[in-house]
Amino acid sequence: MSPARPLDLDSPLISRAVPRLTELATELLDAGLAQIPGTEQLPPGHFTEDVVPSIVAVVATVLRAIDEQREIDADEIAALVVPVVERQAEERIPLRIAIKAFFGGVHRFWQEIAAQAQPADLPDLISLSSLLLDLLEHLNIIMAETHSDVVQSIFGTEREARRELSSALLHGGSAEELAVRADIALADEYDLLAVRVPAGDRRVLLAEDALARRRVRLAREMLNDLSGLSPLHTFDGTTGYVLLPPPADGSDAVRYGNVATELSQQLDAPVVVIEFHAVTRTRLPEAVREIAELSELAMSLGKPAGTYTLDDLMLEYQLTRPGPARDRLATRIVPLLEHPHLFEALQAHIRFGWDRKRAAAAVHLHPNSFSYRLRRVAELTGFDPSEPNDSRMLAAALTVYELFPPQRGAENE
Numbered sequence: 001m002s003p004a005r006p007l008d009l010d011s012p013l014i015s016r017a018v019p020r021l022t023e024l025a026t027e028l029l030d031a032g033l034a035q036i037p038g039t040e041q042l043p044p045g046h047f048t049e050d051v052v053p054s055i056v057a058v059v060a061t062v063l064r065a066i067d068e069q070r071e072i073d074a075d076e077i078a079a080l081v082v083p084v085v086e087r088q089a090e091e092r093i094p095l096r097i098a099i100k101a102f103f104g105g106v107h108r109f110w111q112e113i114a115a116q117a118q119p120a121d122l123p124d125l126i127s128l129s130s131l132l133l134d135l136l137e138h139l140n141i142i143m144a145e146t147h148s149d150v151v152q153s154i155f156g157t158e159r160e161a162r163r164e165l166s167s168a169l170l171h172g173g174s175a176e177e178l179a180v181r182a183d184i185a186l187a188d189e190y191d192l193l194a195v196r197v198p199a200g201d202r203r204v205l206l207a208e209d210a211l212a213r214r215r216v217r218l219a220r221e222m223l224n225d226l227s228g229l230s231p232l233h234t235f236d237g238t239t240g241y242v243l244l245p246p247p248a249d250g251s252d253a254v255r256y257g258n259v260a261t262e263l264s265q266q267l268d269a270p271v272v273v274i275e276f277h278a279v280t281r282t283r284l285p286e287a288v289r290e291i292a293e294l295s296e297l298a299m300s301l302g303k304p305a306g307t308y309t310l311d312d313l314m315l316e317y318q319l320t321r322p323g324p325a326r327d328r329l330a331t332r333i334v335p336l337l338e339h340p341h342l343f344e345a346l347q348a349h350i351r352f353g354w355d356r357k358r359a360a361a362a363v364h365l366h367p368n369s370f371s372y373r374l375r376r377v378a379e380l381t382g383f384d385p386s387e388p389n390d391s392r393m394l395a396a397a398l399t400v401y402e403l404f405p406p407q408r409g410a411e412n413e
Helices: 012-033 048-067 074-090 095-115 119-171 176-181 205-227 259-267 281-300 310-319 324-331 334-338 340-352 356-362 367-381 388-403
Strands: 189-196 239-244 272-280 306-308
Touching: 012 048, 012 095, 012 119, 048 074, 048 119, 074 095, 074 119, 095 119, 119 176, 119 239, 119 281, 189 281, 205 259, 239 281, 259 272, 259 306, 272 281, 281 310, 281 388, 310 388, 324 388, 334 340, 334 367, 340 356, 340 367, 340 388, 356 367, 367 388
Parallel strands: 272 306
Antiparallel strands: 189 239, 189 272
């Protein structure tokens, strides 16, 4: 982009600003830092040593381009700006905030020039504005490319180290050296979350892989906000585990009740989260096996999106432990398989409890017809749904059957 008309160093706009260049550079830095939350907590002069000379040098480069009547050279700007951007990226200043800071400085410079402009300076002000747009274009490209390079070279390696550390902790591997590589201090205890999202259509690999990467990124960002730091996790877009330092209060209450809801909204898919509290590092491998079973159980039962604890799934979990009682319970449902209308009536009865009218309406029956079907269920299974104890047994049998359906003929064994 070329200026609207050539500028020269004798322009009043330029001659008024040059004597204040060093002072103005400090003001531009302050204006940029005002866009970054938290910088007021840093020691005085944290950015001054390298940023102010860079600002002065960039302005001098722009003035040289004006004097030589040429466009701003992107390579010259890059040589001055890249070291600053690299340091910001290494200090984990997000690119979005860094861009706001640069824009804040350039905007402050334009305000300073415009505030002193006279009506006769309007053509030069337009030309200078065009030059500043050129400068912003170069700055945006340089910042985006440099920031990306640093993230890939440094944080990509660190992220992989975190993932390896997460896996080591979850499976009982050696973690100390990995913790050093990941630049993280190991905790004695962790809150353990299992995250499950229904798998997509693996026949469409490109779309599913892209969706998985997007889910990983969104989940990581949300978990960062939750914990205030980058958590250890192995979430791959469909399933995985998260390790978080327990809160200082040591509460046993549900701590992550909103995580599944927020993740479901972010990922646009129903998310089931199982949480264990304050698991010691030595017990993590055992806890992973338990929480994996619970998450699989919740998905198999068709539980709605939400955060669950062992207490929420305690009955179903115990019912599904291997053994003759579990298998025998499941066989009680087998006689109903030849009578789908009775199976449907039992499901409605369990779902609506003792509300016979609602249960009957759910299967489009008159309550009397519904009661007749329940009597037939009692005849075939040996458990009477109208009896509280038998109804609980049928509910347990139905749960076991849906997860571990027995082979036909097993009821006679």
